[in-house]
Amino acid sequence: MISIKNLKAGIEDKEILRGFNLEVKPGEVHAIMGPNGSGKSTLASVLAGKEDYNVTEGTVIFNEKDLLEMSAEDRAREGLFLAFQYPVEIPGVSNINFLKTALAEIRNYKGLPPLEAKDFLKLVKEKQAMVELQGSLANRSVNEGFSGGEKKRNEIFQMAMLEPTLAILDETDSGLDIDALRIVANGVNQLRNKERSFIVITHYQRLLDYIVPDFVHVMYNGQIVKSGPKELALELEEKGYDWIKKEMETAV
Amino acid sequence: MSDILEEVTSSEYKYGFTTDIEMDTAPMGLSEDIVRFISLKKNEPAWMLECRLKAYKKWLTMEEPRHWAHISYPKIDFQNIIYYAAPKAKKELASLDEVDPELLRTFEKLGISLEEQKRLTGVQSNIAVDAVIDSVSVKTTFKETLAEKGIIFCSFSEAVQEHPELIKKYMGSVVPHTDNFYAALNAAVFTDGSFCYIPKGVRCPMELSTYFRINASGTGQFERTLIVADEGSYVSYLEGCTAPMRDENQLHAAVVEIIAHKNAEVKYSTVQNWYPGDKEGKGGIFNFVTKRGICLEDNAKISWTQVETGSAVTWKYPSVILKGNNSVGEFYSVAVTNNHQQADTGTKMIHLGNNTRSTIISKGISAGFSNNSYRGLVRVSKGAKNARNFSQCDSLLMGDKCGAHTFPYIEIKDKSAIVEHEATTSKIGEDQLFYCKQRGIDTEKAIALIVNGYCKEVFNQLPMEFAVEAQKLLAVSLEGSVG
Numbered sequence: 001m002i003s004i005k006n007l008k009a010g011i012e013d014k015e016i017l018r019g020f021n022l023e024v025k026p027g028e029v030h031a032i033m034g035p036n037g038s039g040k041s042t043l044a045s046v047l048a049g050k051e052d053y054n055v056t057e058g059t060v061i062f063n064e065k066d067l068l069e070m071s072a073e074d075r076a077r078e079g080l081f082l083a084f085q086y087p088v089e090i091p092g093v094s095n096i097n098f099l100k101t102a103l104a105e106i107r108n109y110k111g112l113p114p115l116e117a118k119d120f121l122k123l124v125k126e127k128q129a130m131v132e133l134q135g136s137l138a139n140r141s142v143n144e145g146f147s148g149g150e151k152k153r154n155e156i157f158q159m160a161m162l163e164p165t166l167a168i169l170d171e172t173d174s175g176l177d178i179d180a181l182r183i184v185a186n187g188v189n190q191l192r193n194k195e196r197s198f199i200v201i202t203h204y205q206r207l208l209d210y211i212v213p214d215f216v217h218v219m220y221n222g223q224i225v226k227s228g229p230k231e232l233a234l235e236l237e238e239k240g241y242d243w244i245k246k247e248m249e250t251a252v
Numbered sequence: 253m254s255d256i257l258e259e260v261t262s263s264e265y266k267y268g269f270t271t272d273i274e275m276d277t278a279p280m281g282l283s284e285d286i287v288r289f290i291s292l293k294k295n296e297p298a299w300m301l302e303c304r305l306k307a308y309k310k311w312l313t314m315e316e317p318r319h320w321a322h323i324s325y326p327k328i329d330f331q332n333i334i335y336y337a338a339p340k341a342k343k344e345l346a347s348l349d350e351v352d353p354e355l356l357r358t359f360e361k362l363g364i365s366l367e368e369q370k371r372l373t374g375v376q377s378n379i380a381v382d383a384v385i386d387s388v389s390v391k392t393t394f395k396e397t398l399a400e401k402g403i404i405f406c407s408f409s410e411a412v413q414e415h416p417e418l419i420k421k422y423m424g425s426v427v428p429h430t431d432n433f434y435a436a437l438n439a440a441v442f443t444d445g446s447f448c449y450i451p452k453g454v455r456c457p458m459e460l461s462t463y464f465r466i467n468a469s470g471t472g473q474f475e476r477t478l479i480v481a482d483e484g485s486y487v488s489y490l491e492g493c494t495a496p497m498r499d500e501n502q503l504h505a506a507v508v509e510i511i512a513h514k515n516a517e518v519k520y521s522t523v524q525n526w527y528p529g530d531k532e533g534k535g536g537i538f539n540f541v542t543k544r545g546i547c548l549e550d551n552a553k554i555s556w557t558q559v560e561t562g563s564a565v566t567w568k569y570p571s572v573i574l575k576g577n578n579s580v581g582e583f584y585s586v587a588v589t590n591n592h593q594q595a596d597t598g599t600k601m602i603h604l605g606n607n608t609r610s611t612i613i614s615k616g617i618s619a620g621f622s623n624n625s626y627r628g629l630v631r632v633s634k635g636a637k638n639a640r641n642f643s644q645c646d647s648l649l650m651g652d653k654c655g656a657h658t659f660p661y662i663e664i665k666d667k668s669a670i671v672e673h674e675a676t677t678s679k680i681g682e683d684q685l686f687y688c689k690q691r692g693i694d695t696e697k698a699i700a701l702i703v704n705g706y707c708k709e710v711f712n713q714l715p716m717e718f719a720v721e722a723q724k725l726l727a728v729s730l731e732g733s734v735g
Contacts, residue, residue, distance in 0.1 A: 048686075048690050049689070049690075050686055051682075051686075052682075071689070071694075072686065072689040072690055073689045073690075073692050073693060073694045073695075075690075076689065076690050076691055076692040077692045081690075082690050084687065084690075087687070088681065088683045088684050088687045090684055090687070090688075090701070090702060090705055091705055091706060092704070092705030092706050092707070092708035092709070093701055093702065093704070093705035097701075098688075098691070098701070099691075101693055101697065101701060102688075102691035102692050102693055103692075105691075105692040105693050105694070105697070106692040109692070141705065158691065162691065162692070
């Protein structure tokens with residue numbers, strides 16, 4: 001699915017990713033945890049193609065293609081989806097119109113015609129139910145006036161509509177109460193299948209009670225410093241990140 | 253990021269072409285003789301000539317307003333302008349077939365083929381077109397259909413000949429020749445325009461439309477539009493403008509007057525894309541327009557909707573005088589400036605009657621090196637009870653070399669008034685663009701999507717066909733080389 005090797009990237013002169021390695025196979029769910037400032041969100045932005053970041057070294061192969069050579073929109077069209085930590089508002093553009101445009105672009109890239117209006121609306125209805133998003137939200141402007149929980153649900157709704165092969169969830173659990181968290185996780189779980197992979201970036205273990213990962217990685221200083229099965233998340237919850245930091249320091 | 257915006261926003265004007273038709277022009281410059289020449293050319297009655305001469309004499313005493321608006325441009329030499337240019341060999345035309353085919357092709361390039369309009373009569377596009385090329389109305393379509401309802405829709409010159417009582421009664425009643433420098437100039441030298449009268453209780457069954465186009469080199473266009481909606485009538489009027497590419501600046505000073513009687517409603521929509529000059533700011537139209545409507549009696553309503561993407565310099569404030577009780581004035585505007593364009597535009601809402609209401613929604617978009625100003629006045633006179641106004645002025649900046657300014661003036665002389673004003677300034681964010689791209693939408697489409705979303709409240713006010721055209725115009729104005 002995606003193979004990240006020795007990835008180094010940063011903003012201006014500041015290096016944030018310092019030789020990041022990760023291999024994700026189809027159908028796998030990888031959780032990336034770590035303290036604030038360890039480079040988790042930078043990783044998400046770099047993979048999605050945000051222009052503010054400079055990649056200085058390393059390779060990323062996505063579906064057998066060189067991801068770093070692709071524009072942000074082509075990465076999306078190839079099936080990479082980023083659920084944003086802070087989804088932006090686009091006043092005056094309805095959710096429906098936005099998704100219709102996005103879906104048509106992605107289908108066009110694959111050589112497919114846009115969906116018929118009837119089929120599109122049917123799809124909207126079906127996917128909305130998945131994240132318990134009210135019908136009226138689909139007709140409102142993209143994220144405008146949405147509560148924090150609605151914005152995150154809307155991200156998962158978009159993901160369901162666009163059917164990516166690799167979804168990166170950037171702190172999707174932040175700012176969610178327990179009910180919203182359950183709804184979001186439930187949506188993600190319904191989208192899990194043998195072909196679709198997930199990279200779940202989170203600060204807290206609690207999301208992983210609902211989205212159970214195959215692997216847990218701990219990120220620190222722009223690198224993965226520890227990997228393990230899902231139980232690693234529990235250990236982190238118990239001991240905090242200081243334990244990792246100390247371990248790193250003594251190793252140096 | 254700024255590179256992309258620069259590339260996207262530096263597009264060339266797509267409507268630059270010149271029609272080669274024999275012109276019948278006045279000598280260059282302005283004098284009493286030229287005013288007489290125009291009047292004579294148009295075979296006008298003596299009273300009309302008198303009106304012109306009065307205005308000309310007033311104009312001589314007035315000073316060009318140069319200081320208060322947030323625009324700057326070289327001094328205009330009014331003796332270096334041709335004030336009359338008409339397509340030659342004019343005769344009465346019985347049908348469209350007799351119109352110079354060259355002219356028809358011009359319209360086709362503009363996308364408003366008269367033939368198509370005619371073919372579509374009563375099917376889908378119910379628009380009657382009064383086409384004005386360089387000051388003279390060439391052909392008015394649908395006139396007969398409208399006449400059955402008693403609606404008069406013709407060129408201004410024709411109205412002077414055939415409906416002198418209406419012209420005498422209403423011309424200059426909203427914008428007198430003493431109003432301002434350009435209104436005086438227009439009253440002296442105007443060459444043509446449109447006249448529209450909707451009789452009592454008649455709902456005009458189709459959109460009425462005028463297409464203005466400046467063609468001859470070095471000519472100014474001074475058209476005059478007069479719309480009278482009698483008691484209980486309704487009309488939706490569309491005005492569209494384009495001008496071919498020219499190196500020297502061309503002057504345009506129009507006057508539009510609207511009179512709405514008791515229970516009448518007039519909706520006036522403009523899409524203007526006159527030549528804005530090239531990327532370096534050379535050439536382009538100077539657009540100094542006075543547009544004003546009056547809700548003369550109770551329960552009248554006047555609504556201005558404008559989408560302005562053209563002209564090098566725009567100076568324009570469509571206004572409503574709310575004289576009748578319970579009358580309503582509305583102003584919906586999208587003004588786009590790019591490259592070196594300058595716009596100082598807005599509205600005036602003058603509340604005189606009781607329970608009058610006005611709404612102002614203004615959306616400015618600035619790109620390139622342009623300057624875009626909103627200037628608006630809300631005035632509530634003493635004794636005008638329970639007046640209400642809501643104003644919303646938003647500015648959108650693209651790139652960091654352009655400017656957006658808001659100058660709201662509020663004069664309230666009656667305590668019962670409720671006036672609200674909201675203003676925002678935003679930039680097309682890198683974050684918004686990235687969000688769109690991450691969903692598979694490229695930069696060009698993303699900008700169109702975001703800008704159209706931003707203008708939605710105004711586009712919603714436009715008739716369907718115009719809304720589509722306006723969206724396309726925005727795309728042409730702001731996009732271009734990318735993709």
